[in-house]
Amino acid sequence: MLALLxxxxxxxxxxxxxxxxxxxxxxxALLFVGVSPIAxxxxxxxxxxxxxxxxxxxxxxxxKHERRTLVLFGIVSLAGGLAGALxxxxxxxxxxxxxxxxxxxxxxxxxxxxxSITRRMKEREMHTPFWVTTFVQFLIGVYGGYFGGGIGIxxxxxxxxxxxxxxxxxxxxxxxLGATINGIAIVTFIVAGVxxxxxxxxxxxxxxxxxxxxxxxxxxxxxKYLRVxxxxxxxxxxxxxxxxxx
Numbered sequence: 001m002l003a004l005l006x007x008x009x010x011x012x013x014x015x016x017x018x019x020x021x022x023x024x025x026x027x028x029a030l031l032f033v034g035v036s037p038i039a040x041x042x043x044x045x046x047x048x049x050x051x052x053x054x055x056x057x058x059x060x061x062x063x064k065h066e067r068r069t070l071v072l073f074g075i076v077s078l079a080g081g082l083a084g085a086l087x088x089x090x091x092x093x094x095x096x097x098x099x100x101x102x103x104x105x106x107x108x109x110x111x112x113x114x115x116s117i118t119r120r121m122k123e124r125e126m127h128t129p130f131w132v133t134t135f136v137q138f139l140i141g142v143y144g145g146y147f148g149g150g151i152g153i154x155x156x157x158x159x160x161x162x163x164x165x166x167x168x169x170x171x172x173x174x175x176x177l178g179a180t181i182n183g184i185a186i187v188t189f190i191v192a193g194v195x196x197x198x199x200x201x202x203x204x205x206x207x208x209x210x211x212x213x214x215x216x217x218x219x220x221x222x223x224k225y226l227r228v229x230x231x232x233x234x235x236x237x238x239x240x241x242x243x244x245x246x
Contacts, residue, residue: 001033002202009203013051013210021111021230022048023149024104026203028237035196037097038088042189043196045148045182047203051211052179069162070173073137074180080141081181085188088146101242107149108234111227133162137177144181145188149234152178 008029012022026047030040088096136158144151155174164170189195 002199005029005033005199006202006206009047009206010210012048013207015230016048016051016207016211021149021234022051022207024107024230024234024237026207027149028104028241030196030199031100033199035199036093037100038091038093039194039196041088041096041147042186042192042194043200043203045189046186046195046200048207049179049182049186050204051207052175052182054211070176072134073173073177076134076138077141077144077177077180078184080138080143081145081184082188084142084145084147084181085185086145087142088185089188089192089194101238103147103149104234104241105238107147108231108238110149110153111234112231113153130162133158136161141177141181144178145185148182148185151181 005026008025012025014022015025016022023044026044027040030043031037035043091099137155140151140154140158143154152174155177156170159170159173164173186195
């Protein structure tokens with residue numbers, strides 16, 4: 001059981017380093033070994049969080065012209081992530097279990113359509129007002145605190161709608177805000193006592209190892225092939241959880 005979870009975490013860390021979508025592996029793996037849905041979501045979140053922090057640190061020099069956006073979006077991301085995490089904790093297990101195929105399906109669709117969405121938003125001649133994008137970021141924070149799959153793609157689309165064109169700055173914001181959303185959610189989950197630490201700690205080590213290897217692998221593997229793989233995994237998991245007996 002533990003070997004399966006560590007392998008999923010290693011693969012998730014590598015996926016996140018190259019193309020994202022690591023939670024498509026860690027969350028279902030925890031469900032497969034018998035962890036309850038809400039505890040699996042919380043444990044999966046903490047297992048892959050350090051990779052998001054190190055990625056955010058790597059982009060720190062690309063945000064010197066986006067301090068205002070970073071501060072404001074950071075505040076609303078904290079508020080949204082906290083709201084989403086609390087919403088998850090107050091969701092009955094049976095309800096969240098029924099939502100799993102819908103959440104996985106939505107995350108897979110977001111991941112699949114992400115590049116197209118971001119490209120179209122960049123091509124718009126009229127940019128979305130700042131307050132609208134700020135509110136959208138709050139909603140992304142709520143979704144991220146509740147489940148989290150695909151928040152990076154959603155944020156890139158929102159930044160493009162705001163008129164940002166510097167991909168490095170956009171990725172930096174995405175990583176820092178993603179780490180913020182998941183970070184406040186993790187604190188909430190720790191206080192609530194829903195994280196399975198006996199599984200989370202070895203998965204943390206596996207994800208860190210996978211992230212290091214994935215960073216090296218990213219220079220050799222075309223990310224589009226990994227995107228296809230992640231989409232296929234997401235679609236298969238969506239079908240599995242939609243069709244499994246209640």
